[in-house]
Amino acid sequence: MKIMIVEKDSEFREHLVLRLRSEGLNVAESGNLDEAEEFIRENELDGIVLGLSGFGRSSLKFMEDISPVVPDLKVVLINRHNKIPLSIEAMNLGACAEISVPVDIAALVKTLRRFCAPEN
Numbered sequence: 001m002k003i004m005i006v007e008k009d010s011e012f013r014e015h016l017v018l019r020l021r022s023e024g025l026n027v028a029e030s031g032n033l034d035e036a037e038e039f040i041r042e043n044e045l046d047g048i049v050l051g052l053s054g055f056g057r058s059s060l061k062f063m064e065d066i067s068p069v070v071p072d073l074k075v076v077l078i079n080r081h082n083k084i085p086l087s088i089e090a091m092n093l094g095a096c097a098e099i100s101v102p103v104d105i106a107a108l109v110k111t112l113r114r115f116c117a118p119e120n
Contacts, residue, residue, distance in 0.1 A: 076112060
């Protein structure tokens, strides 16, 4: 399974990447929405883990922009409790799940395997 962590907070992103790689996942990363969009257009991915807090409303535009390019790409949100309205909008745009901060890595891995695993 190939996923991408799109998170502005570099320390948090790097921690997630290390933890997910230790679980056997193939993980790319970006702290920039434009770079992430370019990567998504050029590479085949099964899912994205998108941190809402750092990007704010730009994360919604990002989701709108990638949806026509890769309509089946699954988006799992990482959300802090102060971003609930943004999370609701993201879910309405097609995000498949949400994980709250602090992130339970086991729950995130289970969610990614449930929604993003390539079909056999």
